[in-house]
Amino acid sequence: MNILVTLNSAYLRPVLVMLKSMFMNSQGEMFSIYLMHSSLKQQEIDEINDFVTKHGHILHVITVDDECFKEAPVVMHYSREMYYRLLAYKFLPKEVGKILYLDPDILVINNLHRLYDTDISDYLFAASYHRRMLSKEFNKVRLNAYDMQEYYNSGVLLMNVDRQRSEMDERKIFDFIARYKNRLVLPDQDVLNSLYSDSIRELNEVQFNLDTRFYRYNKLISNGGIDMDYIFHNTCILHFCGKRKPWHKNYMGVFHSLYKYYEKQANDFVASFTRQAPVFANA
Amino acid sequence: MNILVTLNSAYLRPVLVMLKSMFMNSQGEMFSIYLMHSSLKQQEIDEINDFVTKHGHILHVITVDDECFKEAPVVMHYSREMYYRLLAYKFLPKEVGKILYLDPDILVINNLHRLYDTDISDYLFAASYHRRMLSKEFNKVRLNAYDMQEYYNSGVLLMNVDRQRSEMDERKIFDFIARYKNRLVLPDQDVLNSLYSDSIRELNEVQFNLDTRFYRYNKLISNGGIDMDYIFHNTCILHFCGKRKPWHKNYMGVFHSLYKYYEKQANDFVASFTRQAPVFANA
Structure with missing residues (x-):
């Protein structure tokens, strides 16, 4: 299974937690992890590589020249790396025909096969x-995109890289960014939705991209059907959307204790091979 | 490590979850589990036995004749089995000199050695x-026990069985229950505190018996020191005290998602050897 992650130093620890949860819940699965970055230090790359290979999986590092993205605006707490997923097809080796992009603020809690397949x-x-x-409707007007079908979340993105290579064009993406620079709120999602919404297959959000902020909302509108039991048996991916992240000191969310469990598993694993005390998010 | 559990059918699933959490967080440890009961069916005992032995540990079943406890009142949602821990020394084989009693509404989240030792x-x-x-003070007056030192929780109880055999006397316990029958609120704890409080060594509650209802309270009074990070690295036992239990349908507590994680691990393990769909708490 091919997995794409893109990050800078700030997301190193969350990426390890996300990977740990994925490894723990996909026993017997073989992962090829593609890491796109432009600013990680060698020591950080080594740590990710150790982490992945000591779990029996493979890491491929793709170092990106940021010149390609200098026109792309950085908005709020989003980093330039968020554009990488849209242009990954240009950087991935030819043998990769399909890949699953995952945000670092994710826990994988069930086998990803149903999603990947x-x-x-x-x-x-x-x-x-x-x-x-x-x-x-608001986004249609904001982005002048009257043929937009839905507003998709770009944090979990299954990619047909073969088809992207023949159909996508980075100039179209850069032109769009240049034109709407001042109206972009979630830049990568805006590009995805404005330019490609009719080429996106919908994934069930409760199963494959559950926004953890809306646990109680989902439970309410489903008359209690989408509760913890349902989620633990049907949801593959918990997505900690928004500014408040579960690794922040004063986070309070329904899945906080679960996140901290996986964080500890990741930290303990790092400590087991570095023979040094793990670096905790809040230390 | 000797572990004592006492239960009736209603707590079968929670006990498996508790044991699963203990096995997962005590790698390399060998457990001898002593199960005291009076009403479990053979099929239920077989399930516990399979669960324990397939994890590489040993189960000893002690079937209690309820005649011994007929004078003990059953109060509220507490069952007669709660007295077993106080008189376990009479039923345990001679080779057991020390044992750790654990309630079923518990998660073990770190190695128990520090506690057991x-x-x-x-x-x-x-x-x-x-x-x-x-x-x-309220309990002192209620129980007429002016030499009571503190009010200890009986859900996590490390026992010096050797000493209990020579110093404890069940007639004293039965006399106490007969005398205070109408004033007992948490009967086993009342006995423990009234008769034995000066023979109890104190265990740090945050480390060894954290009442999950007071997560926010503990965090507040410790100026944020006792937060999720602290708990995941220092707490051995989370205790879901009170009437609301994390396996109930509409439970909402800080450790709900963590509990459901361990419950799923236990259910999946049962399903793996019974080759049937696991029985979920809310199914």
Whole structure:
């Protein structure tokens, strides 16, 4: 299974936690992890490589020249790396025909096979949309995109890289960014939704991209059906969307204790091979 | 390490979850589990036995004749089995000199060695007291026990069985229950505190018997020191005290998602050897 992650130093620890949760919940699975970055230090890359290989998986490092992205605006707490997923097809080796991009603020709590095996041969992407987040109509007007189908979340993105290579064009993406620079709120998602929404296969959001902020909302509108039991048996991916992250000191969310459990598993694993005390988020 | 559990059918699933959490967080440890019961069906005992032995540990079943406890009142949601811990010394085989009693509404989240290795050679028990739960002074008056030191929680009880055999007397316990029958609120704890409080070594409650209802309270009074990070690295036992249990349908507590994680591990393990769909708490 091919997995794409993109990060800078600030997300090193969350990425290890995300990977740990994925490894723990996909026994017997073989992962090829593609890491796209432009600013990680060698020591940080070594730590990720040790972490991945000592779990029996493979890491491929793709160092990106940031010149390619100098026109892309950095907005709020989003970093330039968020664009990498849209142009990954230009950097990935030819043998990669399909890959699953995952944000670092994610826990994988069930085997990803059901997600990875989704047939996207007729699409560029598969993604979930979070209906409550931003009104589709509002975004249509904001982005002048009257043929936009839905507003998809770009944090979990299954990619048909073969088709992207022949159909996608980075100039179109850069032109779009240049034109809407001042209206972009979630830049990568805006590009995804404005330019490619009709080439995205929808993924069930509760199963494959559950926004953890809306646990109680989901439970309520489902008359209690989407509760903890349902999630632990049906959800593959918990996505800690928004500014408040579970590794922050004063985070309070329904999945906080679960996140800290996986964080400890990741930290303990790092400590076991570095023979030094693990670096905790809040230390 | 000797572990004592006492249960009826209603607590079968929680006990498996508790044991699973203990096995997962005590790698390399060998457990001898002593199960005291009076009403479990053979099929239920077989399930516990399979669960324990397939994890590489040993189960000893002690079937109790309830005649011994017919004078003991059953109060509220507490079952007769709660007295077993006080008289376990009469039922345990001679080779057991020390044992750790654990309630079923518990998660073990770190290795129990620090707890088990506590020196109690000069005591009958080691236990934690939950300062906020019931006022010591109130209990002193209620139980007429003016020499009571503290009000200890009986859900995690390290026992010096050798010393108990020579110093404890069940007639004293039955006399006490007969005398205070109408004033008992948490009967086993009342006995423990009234008769034995000066023979109990104190265990740190945050480390060894953390009442999950007081997570935010503990965090507040410690100026944020006792937060999730602290707990995951220092607490051995989370205790889901009170009537609301994390396996109930509408439970909402800080450690709900963590509990459900361990519950799923236990259920998946049962399913792996019974080759049938696991029985979920809410199914």
